[in-house]
Amino acid sequence: QVQLVESGGGLVQPGGSLRLSCAASGFTLDDYATGWFRQAPGKEREGVSCISRSDGSTYYADSVKGRFTISTDNAENTMFLEMNSLKPEDTGVYYCAVAPVIQTMCARWEYDYWGQGTQVTVSS
Numbered sequence: 001q002v003q004l005v006e007s008g009g010g011l012v013q014p015g016g017s018l019r020l021s022c023a024a025s026g027f028t029l030d031d032y033a034t035g036w037f038r039q040a041p042g043k044e045r046e047g048v049s050c051i052s053r054s055d056g057s058t059y060y061a062d063s064v065k066g067r068f069t070i071s072t073d074n075a076e077n078t079m080f081l082e083m084n085s086l087k088p089e090d091t092g093v094y095y096c097a098v099a100p101v102i103q104t105m106c107a108r109w110e111y112d113y114w115g116q117g118t119q120v121t122v123s124s
Helices: none
Strands: 003-007 010-012 018-025 033-039 046-051 058-060 068-073 078-083 092-099 118-122
Touching (some): 003 092, 018 092, 018 118, 033 068, 033 078, 046 068, 046 078, 078 092
Antiparallel strands (some): 003 018, 018 078, 033 046, 068 078, 092 118
16 A cells, blocks of 8 residues: 655744654655655645655755755655755645656646645744
């Protein structure tokens, strides 16, 4: 059974940090492109950061470049999103997902399997 389980969300003040984790089971994470998406209230789900399977190249949305870092731990079959210098506009539900593609454009339609989401709220 394919499963992705996120953890690490919460309430943080502006300028703070959070580390999201996504544990995969039922499949090998290294066989897929991996990504993090978020959905703010009233907005569509958007790609935040993704890793291609072909060469490990990464994509970051312009709004998070220099602040967020995506990574995977193949031994633990887990992916991470390190988020620093958080801003109120980073608030939303964050989802991890995997796509059966070699090179990802970090587009929602590429991704087949999704976690349940974890809430991130940035507020003072």
